[in-house]
Amino acid sequence: MNRSAASRPRPHSRKAGGRRREEHCKTEEKADDVAPRGTCTTMCPISEVRQREAQNRLHHFEVLAGTERNRLPRADVCRAVKEYSRPAAGKDTTRASELRPPDVLLKTVCYLVDDVAACPSRQPWTEVYSFVFDRLRSVRQDMVIQRVSGPECASVLERTVRFLLYASYRLCGQPLRLYDPHINDTHLQESLSWLLECYSEGQHQHQDEFQALSLLYNLGSPRALQHALELPHKVRHSSPVQLALALNRAYMERNPVRLLRLAQRLDFLQACALHRHLLSCRRDLLLLYSHGHSSRNCRFPIQKLADILSLECSLAAQLCQTHGIHVNGDYVVFSKGSFTESPSEELQCAHMHKLVDDKQQDLSLSNIIHGIA
Amino acid sequence: ETHLKIHYILPREEQVLEAIDTRDGVFCAELLSFKHPHVANPRLQLSSPEDKCQQVLEPPYDEMVAAHLRCTYAVANHDFVEAYKSFQAHKEENWYVSLFKQKCILAEQCFKSAEQQLQKKGKGKVGDMLEKAAEQLMSCFRVCASDNRAGIDDSKKWGMLFLINQLFKIYFKINKLHLCKPLIRAIDSSNLKDDYSMAQRVTYKYYVGRKAMFDSNFKLAEEYLSFSFQHSHRSCQRNKRLILIYLLPVKMLLGHMPTTQLLKKYDLMQFTDVTKAVSEGNLLLLNEALAKHETFFIRCGIFLILEKLKIITYRNLFKKVYLLLKTHQLPLDAFLVALKMMQVEEVDIDEVQCILANLIYMGHIKGYISHQHQKLVVSKQNPFPPLSSVS
Numbered sequence: 154m155n156r157s158a159a160s161r162p163r164p165h166s167r168k169a170g171g172r173r174r175e176e177h178c179k180t181e182e183k184a185d186d187v188a189p190r191g192t193c194t195t196m197c198p199i200s201e202v203r204q205r206e207a208q209n210r211l212h213h214f215e216v217l218a219g220t221e222r223n224r225l226p227r228a229d230v231c232r233a234v235k236e237y238s239r240p241a242a243g244k245d246t247t248r249a250s251e252l253r254p255p256d257v258l259l260k261t262v263c264y265l266v267d268d269v270a271a272c273p274s275r276q277p278w279t280e281v282y283s284f285v286f287d288r289l290r291s292v293r294q295d296m297v298i299q300r301v302s303g304p305e306c307a308s309v310l311e312r313t314v315r316f317l318l319y320a321s322y323r324l325c326g327q328p329l330r331l332y333d334p335h336i337n338d339t340h341l342q343e344s345l346s347w348l349l350e351c352y353s354e355g356q357h358q359h360q361d362e363f364q365a366l367s368l369l370y371n372l373g374s375p376r377a378l379q380h381a382l383e384l385p386h387k388v389r390h391s392s393p394v395q396l397a398l399a400l401n402r403a404y405m406e407r408n409p410v411r412l413l414r415l416a417q418r419l420d421f422l423q424a425c426a427l428h429r430h431l432l433s434c435r436r437d438l439l440l441l442y443s444h445g446h447s448s449r450n451c452r453f454p455i456q457k458l459a460d461i462l463s464l465e466c467s468l469a470a471q472l473c474q475t476h477g478i479h480v481n482g483d484y485v486v487f488s489k490g491s492f493t494e495s496p497s498e499e500l501q502c503a504h505m506h507k508l509v510d511d512k513q514q515d516l517s518l519s520n521i522i523h524g525i526a
Numbered sequence: 527e528t529h530l531k532i533h534y535i536l537p538r539e540e541q542v543l544e545a546i547d548t549r550d551g552v553f554c555a556e557l558l559s560f561k562h563p564h565v566a567n568p569r570l571q572l573s574s575p576e577d578k579c580q581q582v583l584e585p586p587y588d589e590m591v592a593a594h595l596r597c598t599y600a601v602a603n604h605d606f607v608e609a610y611k612s613f614q615a616h617k618e619e620n621w622y623v624s625l626f627k628q629k630c631i632l633a634e635q636c637f638k639s640a641e642q643q644l645q646k647k648g649k650g651k652v653g654d655m656l657e658k659a660a661e662q663l664m665s666c667f668r669v670c671a672s673d674n675r676a677g678i679d680d681s682k683k684w685g686m687l688f689l690i691n692q693l694f695k696i697y698f699k700i701n702k703l704h705l706c707k708p709l710i711r712a713i714d715s716s717n718l719k720d721d722y723s724m725a726q727r728v729t730y731k732y733y734v735g736r737k738a739m740f741d742s743n744f745k746l747a748e749e750y751l752s753f754s755f756q757h758s759h760r761s762c763q764r765n766k767r768l769i770l771i772y773l774l775p776v777k778m779l780l781g782h783m784p785t786t787q788l789l790k791k792y793d794l795m796q797f798t799d800v801t802k803a804v805s806e807g808n809l810l811l812l813n814e815a816l817a818k819h820e821t822f823f824i825r826c827g828i829f830l831i832l833e834k835l836k837i838i839t840y841r842n843l844f845k846k847v848y849l850l851l852k853t854h855q856l857p858l859d860a861f862l863v864a865l866k867m868m869q870v871e872e873v874d875i876d877e878v879q880c881i882l883a884n885l886i887y888m889g890h891i892k893g894y895i896s897h898q899h900q901k902l903v904v905s906k907q908n909p910f911p912p913l914s915s916v917s
Binding site for chain 1: 834
């Protein structure tokens with residue numbers, strides 16, 4: 154009697170989300186047991202360099218100096234980086250010569266960080282961001298196809314997450330056609346959850362840092378919190394994670410005074426992660442105080458309010474006014490009836506970045522993204 | 527050898543055929559269940575029994591029995607993963623419902639063993655398996671939900687609640703609670719909702735109650751979980767205890783503390799210190815109690831909700847301060863002292879104002895804060911309304 158081979162369970166790597174499934178399904182149908190292994194030793198496969206060169210589709214960061222004004226600019230092979238390409242029917246994404254192995258991927262990421270993102274002569278930064286964002290996406294694509302996992306995968310993802318977190322702060326307030334915070338968020342969340350998944354096996358040097366960043370970026374998320382509570386003891390009790398948990402507790406208890414106070418202890422990148430929640434925290438403080446201090450005869454000093462909001466006096470006054478809080482010289486008068494939620498056109502998050510700004514000091518972007526203190 | 531196999535199948539087959547002929551779903555289910563002795567028969571453990579079945583049975587029974595036999599084979603070889611895959615739903619006949627239920631229960635048993643096996647291979651795979659199980663159940667569900675042909679007695683709609691409960695179980699395990707929503711809507715709009723068996727309704731309300739908790743909809747959560755608890759069969763201590771684990775935090779948030787008797791009866795002494803701390807306004811004891819039983823609370827998924835009790839604890843503590851000072855103009859400093867006595871770390875007068883502002887905003891305190899006078903001025907009438915009256 155024949156024993157059916159179908160009864161053997163198939164090896165199956167865990168995938169983080171729908172998008173990865175989409176990019177991977179083609180490959181899985183073909184080679185179920187063996188993942189493709191890349192052999193391309195350059196940041197961009199030569200075939201792609203030649204093709205894009207011939208079609209005049211090189212990015213100007215990839216063009217050989219001096220040939221920019223040619224009819225067909227020449228590619229600088231040391232600066233060309235593989236593009237992200239949408240998977241399509243009939244397109245073979247598994248050719249080994251076009252896939253970059255993990256060590257080349259890491260080199261590519263380091264180039265993108267040190268020579269593009271952190272390079273001060275490259276302006277405007279929105280353009281730098283677009284280029285790096287796309288090329289990092291292609292790096293991740295190569296990793297998915299080759300099913301890279303473990304420390305090699307983590308090294309790439311850590312830099313990606315740090316870059317995207319920095320970008321979420323630096324480009325905050327830019328026009329939508331230049332920077333879309335929603336798209337940045339989607340890719341950031343995806344990279345972050347893939348990274349945290351890598352961490353579930355083995356020891357990782359930077360795990361504490363990223364568990365904390367996840368908690369800060371996802372402030373108040375029950376899912377992120379439950380995940381953190383289930384972390385191994387050592388990670389959970391590390392100081393970055395404890396600080397991130399304390400901030401989350403302050404948020405859950407609805408104590409924005411405490412939250413903003415604790416935020417002062419964050420380092421630059423942690424503040425970038427938290428920053429998108431700051432405006433709503435400040436607004437919440439004004440809402441609570443409008444109810445708690447609601448009295449016609451009482452006045453609250455603006456200086457004090459500015460302190461607890463972590464804002465300059467003039468900005469604090471402006472914020473109050475946009476929420477219907479009456480400003481009278483050096484004081485405000487709170488009234489629960491006059492508080493309004495309406496978001497203001499003029500006063501955006503980007504105007505109130507000082508808390509984060511001040512933390513950058515003389516840290517180089519390169520060091521920030523590579524995680525060198 | 528071939529001859530012997532058929533010979534062994536035949537006697538059983540007669541029983542199956544008879545059960546099929548008389549449309550005796552229950553008996554058929556028994557015959558095809560894993561509790562029936564035939565399962566142990568090595569000659570029936572075939573990896574590819576389809577041919578044999580086609581020879582003696584008509585469709586769709588041939589396929590059904592074949593699937594069952596494939597499963598027996600897989601189970602005998604301890605390949606629960608494959609066994610689980612052999613389950614298929616059959617859509618045509620309604621009397622299948624009880625047979626079908628049996629299959630679901632079997633699927634679940636197989637599935638639990640598969641889960642254990644896979645757990646050794648890594649967490650991710652269990653999640654994938656669960657999602658696949660959910661997909662299969664979902665397709666069964668759609669078949670049941672769209673059954674408009676038969677009369678109400680025979681309708682597949684009776685299978686709906688059973689399937690929904692199975693799906694809930696999976697969604698909670700893989701932490702994808704948002705997937706529960708369409709199922710809840712389906713039941714809400716069904717005219718059968720109050721006619722399902724009590725056991726099924728109890729299970730349903732348990733899950734919906736837990737979902738309401740997760741959505742911070744505590745009044746609704748209390749309603750569902752209370753129903754579940756009260757209508758749970760008296761003899762089922764284990765179920766009642768499980769429901770209580772979720773009902774207790776909800777009730778405490780609404781101001782109702784459990785008695786020690788209740789906690790003793792259901793072996794939930796982990797809650798005693800929490801209860802005591804909250805009612806006395808003892809923040810120190812609360813923090814200690816949460817830390818002490820942290821593992822238990824986190825595992826049950828109620829740790830985060832219990833932390834919300836801090837606000838109630840602040841309220842109770844501050845009420846004590848008010849009762850002690852016997853005045854309507856309370857110095858903020860008094861509250862700061864109270865918090866410091868509770869060893870709350872790094873708290874200052876600014877934070878005290880914020881905590882008070884929040885309590886006022888939530889309706890737990892009637893009054894206002896005067897920053898200039900550094901006082902909390904409370905209403906002369908009922909400044910600390912009873913917890914149950916505050917939503």
